[in-house]
Amino acid sequence: MKKHSVLPGFGLTMGFTLLYLGLLVLIPLSMAFLKASSLSWDQFWHIVTAPRVLASYRLSFGASFAAALINAGFGLLVAWVLVRYSFPGRAIVDGLVDLPFALPTAVGGLALTATYAPTGWIGAKLAAVGIKAAYSPLGVVIALTFIGLPFVVRTVQPVLVDLEREVEEAAATLGANRLQTFRQIILPAVFPSVLTGFALAFARALGEYGSVVFISGNMPMRTEIVPLLIMTKLDQFDYAGATAIAVVMLVISFGLLFAINILQWLNARRLSAA
Amino acid sequence: MTYKKTLIAVFSIALVLVPSLGGSAQTNVTLLNVSYDPTRELYQELNAAFAKAWKAKSGQTVTINQSHGGSGKQARAVIDGLEADVVTLALGYDVDAIQKAGLIAPNWQKRLPNNSSPYTSTIVFLVRKGNPKRIRDWDDLVKPGISVITPNPKTSGGARWNHLAAWGYVLKRQNGDDAKARDFVARLFKNVPVLDSGARGSTTTFVERGIGDVLIAWENEAILAARELAKGDFEIVVPTVSILAEPPVSVVDKVVDKHKTRTVAQAYLEFLYSDEGQRIAAKHYYRPRTPSVTAEFSQQFQQVQMFTIDELFGGWQKAQASHFNDGGIFDQIYQPGF
Secondary structure (H helix, E strand, C coil), rough: CCCCCCCCCCHHHHHHHHHHHHHHHHHHHHHHHHCCCCCCCHHHHHHHHHHHHHHHHHHHHHHHHHHHHHHHHHHHHHHHHHHHHCCCCCHHHHHHHHHHHCHHHHHHHHHHHHCCCCHHHHHHHHCCCCCCCCCCCCHHHHHHHHHHHHHHEEEEEEEHHHCCCCHHHHHHHHCCCCHHHHHHHHHHHHHHHHHHHHHHEEEHHHCCCCCHHHHCCCCCCCCCCCHHHHHHHHHHHCCHHHHHHHHHHHHHHHHHHHHHHHHHHHHHHHHCCC | CCCHHHHHHHHHHHHHHHHHHHHHHHCCCEEEEECCCHHHHHHHHHHHHHHHHHHHHHEEEEEEEEEEHHHHHHHHHCCCCCCCEEECCCCCCHHHHHHHHCCCCHHHHHCCCHHHEEEEEEEEEEEECCCCCCCCCCHHHHHCCCCCCCCCCCCHHHHHHHHHHHHHHHHHHHCHHHHHHHHHHHHHCCCCCCCCCHHHHHHHHHHHCCCEEEEEHHHHHHHHHHHHHHCCCCCEECCCCEECCCCCCCEEEHHHHHHCCHHHHHHHHCCCCCHHHHHHHCCCCCECHHHHHHHHHHCCCCCEEEEEEHHHHHCCHHHHHHHHCCCCCHHHHCCCCC
């Protein structure tokens, strides 16, 4: 039995979807695998496990995770403020959230470095208490938090708009305190969108290059991110080496994003079962 | 009705425009010069001068488009299919890479005078006003407590010259003792707090962020910073010994043959060697090759004892392999426990 849907054209749209993803994602990325396959397994392993490369994985994944976590917390807060309160200038604040999307990342990197360098406005105050912001792993986290900011806010916002205030009021009349209302009413509703935002911010941070190279200082073993090492390989015209690291990034990133999607699916199933 | 009218208007405009775009191709010629970052202003002026000279000589109107970026990235773009008629890059190694890809003839460096580099530069120091740390020569850079700014030689072509300049200074002073040079350069990089990915990034770190006591830079960039970026805040210190930086130029054979632009591309590069071209290069703080033009600008460039890459390192291929490729000397300096 063929299922009828209101709008026809599954075959056509599915075909288009596959073509679209194929041309833009699958084919270009499989080129990376093809290029890396010119290496022997030993060469590949040697390149992707060199001490400097390992140090850069730690920094890239660690800083991206930290930045996405910060964004998950504060993005939720920002979204809440924007949805639940009306105050003068709300539209402007709302617009500010998207700026990291629109700005060339190099501009963001330069502006952040100017602010957080030891001579910068905030950097000087941090330096006074012994915290080195720019040119340290902390600087990398700052840049990655900046570029990931819009993701959580923009994924959580529509969910909060749909969340009816009456439900919270009902919880309150039934005797729930504020913490209980937050944990048992609001959080379960927004959690999937926070997770989506987190995943997007995390993925975006892993690939970020433009803003980070300004603020990180690019010191070998300490503040080199994975994309920078890929660039250094390319500057030696070492395409195979560059793609070898790129392949590792691709596989790990895909694995992590896939895991987050599974988590989301499990969460959705649990909610619908309850 | 109005929609139809608009449509007709758009089509008729298109019909008028299309032949006028294609029709004049005979007397117009376009070149693409793929260059590196700090030559933007130099080539803007040079292109205008060449267009004028070429029009007078051949009657052809030549338009030269410029593309700028990191030298290595630009070379990769050409290898990957950016149709550059000529390349004017920061180091021979990058042109060699294009040659290896089969786009440029193997003898490219011999086709034009002076190793195919019409203007040169050298590596100097930029220090803060009054030279508070009293930096006079390379030895002062390895002293404890001196903070040195230089870009990462792995990502910046310019920074490779910096590294080799320091290395060569020690070889010259210590009768070619490689171990001493290695120790010196390792100590130098211990004094480097930030390795920007490109030369302009380092200049920003030093000039705008106020980080570091000394910036190692190309002379043309240093003079530009001292004279135009922040007048009076910085001084140039020329070391006793430095490297002769020879940014090379070449016609991209495969492309000019395809575009049928070899004659004009060749003339464009030769124009760089003319007195007018040399003067424009000197105006943008590159050292000219022609002695008469050099004499005109003698105020601008201090005397310095210079060595070449070929003389001390046996050319770019060797220098790149032993110093900057993965596992090379630069990497070893940063290896834990070095």
